[in-house]
Amino acid sequence: SVTLQLNIEKKIRSNGEATLTSDRKMTNKLNSTTSSGILKELLSEGILQPSGKNCISLMTTSGAKGSMVNFQQISSHLGQQELEGKRVPRMVSGKTLPCFPPWDCSPRAGGFIIDRFLTALHPQEYYFCDTLYPSHIY
Numbered sequence: 001s002v003t004l005q006l007n008i009e010k011k012i013r014s015n016g017e018a019t020l021t022s023d024r025k026m027t028n029k030l031n032s033t034t035s036s037g038i039l040k041e042l043l044s045e046g047i048l049q050p051s052g053k054n055c056i057s058l059m060t061t062s063g064a065k066g067s068m069v070n071f072q073q074i075s076s077h078l079g080q081q082e083l084e085g086k087r088v089p090r091m092v093s094g095k096t097l098p099c100f101p102p103w104d105c106s107p108r109a110g111g112f113i114i115d116r117f118l119t120a121l122h123p124q125e126y127y128f129c130d131t132l133y134p135s136h137i138y
Helices: 002-014 017-046 055-061 068-075 123-132
Strands: none
Touching: 002 017, 055 068
């Protein structure tokens, strides 16, 4: 893991485009995994099924209030947070936030929020949300 982080640091410091390339690959993989796997399973056979008992589902599918994106954020996860079409930027130290190791390439360190509004966010996830979308949480 340390060797991987050193290799990532070396690559990014020598070639700025490497950040964009790795970010695009990570975002594409996360989006395809969540949309084809988690969301498909969750929304098709999971919590959308008993619409008479699930008031949030009933409200969004009927068009009364909210959208499927809101429903996903409440019920499943928030997903990848992006700023100007890019993942969360790194500081000079290689960290996205002080709580992550330098050059950490994990989804969570890059701004992917696996938690949902229904069960609350971790502090670092809340920070990503609040920083990238200041009016999103309030």
